[in-house]
Amino acid sequence: MVVDDELPATKAAIELEPADTPIERDDDFTAAVTESRLPNLDESEQINGQTSAGGQLVPVDPLSRYLAELRRFPVLSREEESEIARRYHKYRDPEDAYRLVTANLRLVVKIANEFARASRNLLDLIQEGNVGLMEAVKNFDPYRGIRFPSYAVWWVRAYIYRYLINNWRLVKIGTTQAQRKLFFNLRKESERLEAEGFTPQPKLLAQRMGVKESEVREMQERMAQGEVSLDAPAGVEDDTRLGDTIPDTEWNPEETAAREEWRHFAHDKVEQFAATLKDKELEIFRVRLLAEEPPTLQEVGARFGISRERVRQIESGLKRRLKEFLKNQAADIDQAET
Numbered sequence: 272m273v274v275d276d277e278l279p280a281t282k283a284a285i286e287l288e289p290a291d292t293p294i295e296r297d298d299d300f301t302a303a304v305t306e307s308r309l310p311n312l313d314e315s316e317q318i319n320g321q322t323s324a325g326g327q328l329v330p331v332d333p334l335s336r337y338l339a340e341l342r343r344f345p346v347l348s349r350e351e352e353s354e355i356a357r358r359y360h361k362y363r364d365p366e367d368a369y370r371l372v373t374a375n376l377r378l379v380v381k382i383a384n385e386f387a388r389a390s391r392n393l394l395d396l397i398q399e400g401n402v403g404l405m406e407a408v409k410n411f412d413p414y415r416g417i418r419f420p421s422y423a424v425w426w427v428r429a430y431i432y433r434y435l436i437n438n439w440r441l442v443k444i445g446t447t448q449a450q451r452k453l454f455f456n457l458r459k460e461s462e463r464l465e466a467e468g469f470t471p472q473p474k475l476l477a478q479r480m481g482v483k484e485s486e487v488r489e490m491q492e493r494m495a496q497g498e499v500s501l502d503a504p505a506g507v508e509d510d511t512r513l514g515d516t517i518p519d520t521e522w523n524p525e526e527t528a529a530r531e532e533w534r535h536f537a538h539d540k541v542e543q544f545a546a547t548l549k550d551k552e553l554e555i556f557r558v559r560l561l562a563e564e565p566p567t568l569q570e571v572g573a574r575f576g577i578s579r580e581r582v583r584q585i586e587s588g589l590k591r592r593l594k595e596f597l598k599n600q601a602a603d604i605d606q607a608e609t
Contacts, residue, residue, distance in 0.1 A: 309373065309401070312339035334394055337382065341400045344373040349418070356413040371419060372401075377405050380419055382427050385440060386435065397433050403430030426445055436540065453482055453490050544596045554588060559586050 347355065352374070359367035383396035389395050407426035411419055460469035460479055469475060473491065477484040548556055554575075559565050559582075568579035568586075573580075 276308040280608065310337045310376070311322045337394070337397070341376050341380070344376060346377075347371075347374040352419055353413060356411060356419050359408070360411070360413050368405075369400070371411075373406055375404055375420055375423055378423065379427050381429060382424065386431055390435060390438075396434065399430045399434040400427040432536065436537075436600055453480065453486060456480065457487065457490055528572065540600055542601075544593055547596070548589075552585065555582065555585050557588050560589065 347370070352371070354368050356366050358364065359371065379400035383393060383400045386396055387393045402529040403422055403426040407419070407423035410426070412417070415422075422457070457476065460476055464475065464479070469527055473484050473487040477487045477574055480487070545553060545556060555571060558571060566574075568582045569584045572579045
């Protein structure tokens, strides 16, 4: 078993990127339930906007439009929910399933929002959560003595977890202490300049922070691309994780708990993968993929008495195996949550 001291996970960063393969789902059931009546989450659809009080056309982003559409779906009372759930359990009428799904779409948004900082796109999390909600309807037993929303929470979380774990990869936030310092202070300095009435241009930021303009531009690009990890070190000199310290406009204990839950979940999966490696592979995994300042291929090769090309091959193989390991884990998450 690999423990924290053996696996320096504080130096690993996790970035989300588009999945290579879609998550399998019951398309027949989904089609029967939705019948094109659920709110549209397709960002590619043309959005015409809405008219403001002054008569001007105001653009409506997909998320705002989706949230607005949720208002047309009524919330069920406890009695209505129980009656519909029992009826669906007996007759499997898609109309009853549809009513259970639409009455709980707000629940999905709430849960997805807790994990919003772990993904680039909240709509993607909502989409996967909605699929989990449909699975909850299909599998719910109303005679077990629990309410449907309490049961559905686990399915929604399972599908969001599965989406997240199926879409992560290891990246580096910074290979030097100076880069880490820049990462954690760039946004603060930008806000400080704006408060003073200046536009935070890269040249001015570089002068204020005592770094090169090119370094500021590079870090701005990386931050814009979402290379931020909930498991990355949150400071230059301590072991606090970024997921513990991301500022919120309003403190939300549920969101904080969800971030902490995801951080531990992600770290556990990396530990599990590391536990499957042999000694040489584990060492290369540590020093090349997790270390803050990884040695060169040649230095690692000299340590093990192998060529730099052989080290590169082992490293590439580790990346492929990690990706496959995470995909296999993702395939079973929903089963583990029920």
